[in-house]
Amino acid sequence: xxxxxxxxxxxxxxxxxxxxxxxxxxxxxxxxxxxxxxxxxxxxxxxxxxxxxxxxxxxxxxxxxxxxxxxxxxxxxxxxxxxxxxxxxxxxxxxxxxxxxxxxxxxxxxxxxxxxxxxxxxxxxxxxxxxxxxxxxxxxxxxxxxxxxxxxxxxxxxxxxxxxxxxxxxxxxxxxxxxxxxxxxxxxxxxxxxxxxxxxxxxxxxxxxxxxxxxxxxxxxxxxxxxxxxxxxxxxxxxxxxxxxxxxxxxxxxxxxxxxxxxxxxxxxxxxxxxxxxxxxxxxxxxxxxxxxxxxxxxxxxxxxxxxxxxxxxxxxxxxxxxxxxxxxxxxxxxxxxxxxxxxxxxxxxxxxxxxxxxxxxxxxxxxxxxxxxxxxxxxxxxxxxxxxxxxxxxxxxxxxxxxxxxxxxxxxxxxxxxxxxxxxxxxxxxxxxxxxxxxxxxxxxxxxxxxxxxxxxxxxxxxxxxxxxxxxxx
Amino acid sequence: xxxxxxxxxxxxxxxxxxxxxxxxxxxxxxxxxxxxxxxxxxxxxxxxxxxxxxxxxxxxxxxxxxxxxxxxxxxxxxxxxxxxxxxxxxxxxxxxxxxxxxxxxxxxxxxxxxxxxxxxxxxxxxxxxxxxxxxxxxxxxxxxxxxxxxxxxxxxxxxxxxxxxxxxxxxxxxxxxxxxxxxxxxxxxxxxxxxxxxxxxxxxxxxxxxxx
Amino acid sequence: xxxxxxxxxxxxxxxxxxxxxxxxxxxxxxxxxxxxxxxxxxxxxxxxxxxxxxxxxxxxxxxxxxxxxxxxxxxxxxxxxxxxxxxxxxxxxxxxxxxxxxxxxxxxxxxxxxxxxxxxxxxxxxxxxxxxxxxxxxxxxxxxxxxxxxxxxxxxxxxxxxxxxxxxxxxxxxxxxxxxxxxxxxxxxxxxxxxxxxxxxxxxxxxxxxxxxxxxxxxxxxxxxxxxxxxxxxxxxxxxxxxxxxxxxxxxxxxxxxxxxxxxxxxxxxxxxxxxxxxxxxxxxxxxxxxxxxxxxxxxxxxxxxx
Numbered sequence: 001x002x003x004x005x006x007x008x009x010x011x012x013x014x015x016x017x018x019x020x021x022x023x024x025x026x027x028x029x030x031x032x033x034x035x036x037x038x039x040x041x042x043x044x045x046x047x048x049x050x051x052x053x054x055x056x057x058x059x060x061x062x063x064x065x066x067x068x069x070x071x072x073x074x075x076x077x078x079x080x081x082x083x084x085x086x087x088x089x090x091x092x093x094x095x096x097x098x099x100x101x102x103x104x105x106x107x108x109x110x111x112x113x114x115x116x117x118x119x120x121x122x123x124x125x126x127x128x129x130x131x132x133x134x135x136x137x138x139x140x141x142x143x144x145x146x147x148x149x150x151x152x153x154x155x156x157x158x159x160x161x162x163x164x165x166x167x168x169x170x171x172x173x174x175x176x177x178x179x180x181x182x183x184x185x186x187x188x189x190x191x192x193x194x195x196x197x198x199x200x201x202x203x204x205x206x207x208x209x210x211x212x213x214x215x216x217x218x219x220x221x222x223x224x225x226x227x228x229x230x231x232x233x234x235x236x237x238x239x240x241x242x243x244x245x246x247x248x249x250x251x252x253x254x255x256x257x258x259x260x261x262x263x264x265x266x267x268x269x270x271x272x273x274x275x276x277x278x279x280x281x282x283x284x285x286x287x288x289x290x291x292x293x294x295x296x297x298x299x300x301x302x303x304x305x306x307x308x309x310x311x312x313x314x315x316x317x318x319x320x321x322x323x324x325x326x327x328x329x330x331x332x333x334x335x336x337x338x339x340x341x342x343x344x345x346x347x348x349x350x351x352x353x354x355x356x357x358x359x360x361x362x363x364x365x366x367x368x369x370x371x372x373x374x375x376x377x378x379x380x381x382x383x384x385x386x387x388x389x390x391x392x393x394x395x396x397x398x399x400x401x402x403x404x405x406x407x408x409x410x411x412x413x414x415x416x417x418x419x420x421x422x423x424x425x426x427x428x429x430x431x432x433x434x435x436x437x438x439x440x441x442x443x444x445x446x447x448x449x450x451x452x453x454x455x456x457x458x459x460x461x462x463x464x465x466x467x468x469x470x471x472x473x474x475x
Numbered sequence: 476x477x478x479x480x481x482x483x484x485x486x487x488x489x490x491x492x493x494x495x496x497x498x499x500x501x502x503x504x505x506x507x508x509x510x511x512x513x514x515x516x517x518x519x520x521x522x523x524x525x526x527x528x529x530x531x532x533x534x535x536x537x538x539x540x541x542x543x544x545x546x547x548x549x550x551x552x553x554x555x556x557x558x559x560x561x562x563x564x565x566x567x568x569x570x571x572x573x574x575x576x577x578x579x580x581x582x583x584x585x586x587x588x589x590x591x592x593x594x595x596x597x598x599x600x601x602x603x604x605x606x607x608x609x610x611x612x613x614x615x616x617x618x619x620x621x622x623x624x625x626x627x628x629x630x631x632x633x634x635x636x637x638x639x640x641x642x643x644x645x646x647x648x649x650x651x652x653x654x655x656x657x658x659x660x661x662x663x664x665x666x667x668x669x670x671x672x673x674x675x676x677x678x679x680x681x682x683x684x685x686x687x
Numbered sequence: 688x689x690x691x692x693x694x695x696x697x698x699x700x701x702x703x704x705x706x707x708x709x710x711x712x713x714x715x716x717x718x719x720x721x722x723x724x725x726x727x728x729x730x731x732x733x734x735x736x737x738x739x740x741x742x743x744x745x746x747x748x749x750x751x752x753x754x755x756x757x758x759x760x761x762x763x764x765x766x767x768x769x770x771x772x773x774x775x776x777x778x779x780x781x782x783x784x785x786x787x788x789x790x791x792x793x794x795x796x797x798x799x800x801x802x803x804x805x806x807x808x809x810x811x812x813x814x815x816x817x818x819x820x821x822x823x824x825x826x827x828x829x830x831x832x833x834x835x836x837x838x839x840x841x842x843x844x845x846x847x848x849x850x851x852x853x854x855x856x857x858x859x860x861x862x863x864x865x866x867x868x869x870x871x872x873x874x875x876x877x878x879x880x881x882x883x884x885x886x887x888x889x890x891x892x893x894x895x896x897x898x899x900x901x902x903x904x905x906x907x908x909x910x911x912x913x914x915x916x917x918x919x920x921x922x923x924x925x926x927x928x929x930x931x932x933x934x935x936x937x938x939x940x941x942x943x944x945x946x947x948x949x950x951x952x953x954x955x956x957x958x959x960x961x962x963x964x965x966x967x968x969x970x971x972x973x974x975x976x977x978x979x980x981x982x983x984x985x986x987x988x989x990x991x992x993x994x
Contacts, residue, residue, distance in 0.1 A: 062497035222676020251504035282614030302490035363872025386741030449884035450915030460707035
């Protein structure tokens with residue numbers, strides 16, 4: 001068993017039994033659910049919005065090369081730089097090299113899941129740079145030295161008291177200052193100086209607007225605006241799939257993203273950045289760099305079945321509605337992207353062999369597909385991922401043998417009926433003689449927590465044959 | 476470095492060799508998706524109330540008094556200075572403030588941020604109760620760093636929809652390096668999903684809207 | 688609409704073997720509303736366990752077999768429709784057989800006649816026969832759990848509820864999170880059993896909080912999960928399939944007396960609805976009569992108990 005799978009199984013099992021943690025997560029999501037429902041009501045037709053969004057994103061993906069070139073031309077026309085990073089290492093190297101050449105000693109970051117994906121934080125630290133996360137949730141988990149719990153709400157697994165204790169310990173906030181407002185102000189105060197003193201600001205991007213040649217960044221706190229305004233150098237780190245064809249598409253996507261993500265009509269700051277400070281502008285970075293990351297995305301692009309996964313706008317809604325996410329939380333997945341999108345995408349980006357198990361950690365309920373604002377067929381993609389795992393012979397041998405036996409059994413009705421009858425008798429025997437939940441109980445995974453129906457003496461087909469034959473009907 | 480570009484574009488071309496269908500729908504945020512805004516000004520007022528933007532409808536006669544009253548409430552110290560975007564309309568307005576008011580036409584982010592900034596905007600959006608600024612409205616930092624941001628706008632700048640506002644801004648200030656659609660004061664819900672107003676951006680957003 | 692529609696019964700393998708009373712109830716209801724039902728005995732399994740776990744090579748031959756039995760030339764002549772008491776098995780045939788047939792011309796051709804002929808039970812009654820009142824009587828408080836396949840793949844939500852509302856004496860109560868997954872998920876229930884159990888417990892808690900006598904669904908697999916979980920908890924709620932409710936009180940005939948008043952409802956639901964003479968008496972496990980005790984290791988103890 002690979003160590004990734006082993007870690008996952010341990011983490012998932014632990015989390016599945018952690019009721020208090022599940023309560024914290026569910027309480028947070030209860031607020032989200034109410035806001036989401038209210039948010040959807042603001043649309044004349046939420047389903048039409050999703051439908052159009054899918055069409056726009058499908059077009060963006062279908063013409064990705066042209067749109068990326070158009071975007072690049074806009075950025076470079078204003079003096080910005082565009083770097084095309086094939087791998088995570090290419091992205092890290094470019095940023096570190098840039099920091100070194102510009103004499104940068106400290107970096108301030110706003111939220112970027114791609115920076116997690118390429119493990120930028122560790123690289124910056126390794127190069128002796130001080131790197132601070134300015135988004136409140138990201139800052140909190142950075143202080144705790146743990147990854148984000150959720151792609152939109154990084155600290156949703158923590159209670160206020162835990163955050164207050166953390167700030168007291170790490171920032172020296174007074175013991176009594178433990179309201180959400182106090183803690184937010186403490187973070188604001190801490191971050192102020194760092195925005196001003198950082199030599200480089202690194203942000204993510206929510207969208208890359210092709211026709212305007214601009215980067216769109218969505219936030220509530222204002223930290224991304226500050227990250228993009230005060231430091232001398234501004235770097236945007238983004239996946240190549242973030243393209244939106246037209247500026248006017250934002251009139252749909254801004255409300256769509258904020259509704260699905262947090263239930264808001266629109267987030268506080270929806271910004272567009274097209275380059276460094278321009279002639280005649282009062283302030284702004286001297287340099288502007290956009291790092292476009294591939295890192296496996298072109299492989300997903302080539303996959304006709306699951307190409308639509310690249311339509312994802314990283315709203316986090318699928319995580320919010322996923323019963324598995326509710327139960328095991330974001331950390332147990334052990335990957336940058338968790339929840340349904342993570343379970344679909346990670347095996348595609350990183351390989352079925354190491355990450356295929358994520359696609360099996362699902363009851364295939366379909367709530368993710370139902371909520372996705374760009375209509376990605378998420379839960380069906382999980383089955384396709386499972387198919388690929390089977391084809392690559394990654395599945396455990398007992399399962400493969402079991403499925404062959406299952407096919408053999410079900411290929412002949414008389415065989416099935418006979419053996420099933422035998423199995424029923426065995427089950428009754430087991431129920432009578434083998435203590436439920438004991439090591440001898442082969443059905444322990446079920447019976448440890450649930451009863452099984454008592455096997456009947458007569459199956460339906462046996463009953464039918466007996467009673468209908470009596471009536472003279474034919475079987 | 477161009478090597479990466481060629482490789483990635485080459486892989487994209489190869490990946491899309493099956494020519495998946497595209498096609499962009501028109502009017503993506505049209506009436507089928509969002510019910511049209513019947514009365515933009517009323518909608519703007521309602522949305523501002525909901526998102527906690529402090530909105531004052533003013534005329535030439537009362538605008539100075541209104542601004543004075545707004546500034547008098549600002550408690551957060553700094554150096555007591557109000558940064559005023561260097562535009563004729565704002566200089567004229569600032570000139571009518573009480574003599575003791577310290578104003579500054581040069582925004583220096585490294586200095587204490589002062590108590591407020593006073594800027595113009597590119598457009599207003601009725602649907603969401605938003606203010607669209609650009610880096611031409613006093614710079615990038617002026618509309619995000621001070622504890623209070625005061626916007627001086629005219630009702631003729633009000634658009635019903637986001638796309639119209641964006642197009643207007645791009646047409647008015649085509650070379651701006653930043654545009655930002657601002658909806659209320661900064662906020663966060665990262666702590667137990669409890670809403671806190673005033674995160675890293677301004678804690679208060681005030682709009683003086685000339686209706687005459 | 689054909690008079691006396693001829694129905695081919697599609698009975699999921701686990702219903703056949705473990706929950707035959709569900710199928711028997713469906714037969715009674717279909718015959719009551721005027722259908723002629725047949726059970727093609729050659730059927731075995733639709734192949735979903737192999738499909739859902741990605742073993743499509745094992746699922747394809749079973750899909751082919753199913754298509755030959757239910758949609759071969761003879762079948763098409765003999766039956767007007769195929770009806771199944773399971774949302775998830777119906778989904779397999781309707782929504783997932785085409786995925787299996789992708790790139791397999793023989794299978795694609797074989798399954799083509801299934802199109803428009805395969806229905807889930809409540810769907811068939813309401814959408815095909817336009818029937819909501821089958822003459823059933825079930826004087827209890829009942830909540831409905833929306834199985835994920837029935838809800839999201841087949842688009843069923845109103846249909847089961849319309850049927851339940853027409854049942855005499857039945858009080859339909861909506862619980863919280865009706866559309867949240869019960870955690871069964873097929874192989875998931877065994878392979879990721881800790882997560883599955885946690886979800887089952889959440890669902891069971893919602894059922895209990897609804898203050899009902901029974902929880903019902905169109906999906907026997909969900910009911911095994913929910914009923915099996917409820918059986919381990921104090922409380923008296925039992926799991927029962929929609930078909931069993933609709934078959935309840937049918938012997939009394941459509942002209943049965945006035946609806947049961949509240950007073951006639953017993954405090955403890957002692958009536959079992961598997962009234963069939965020759966049928967099995969096993970059921971979806973309900974709560975024990977005694978408070979749940981630690982499992983005795985004593986052999987033979989379980990043989991004494993009858994649900």
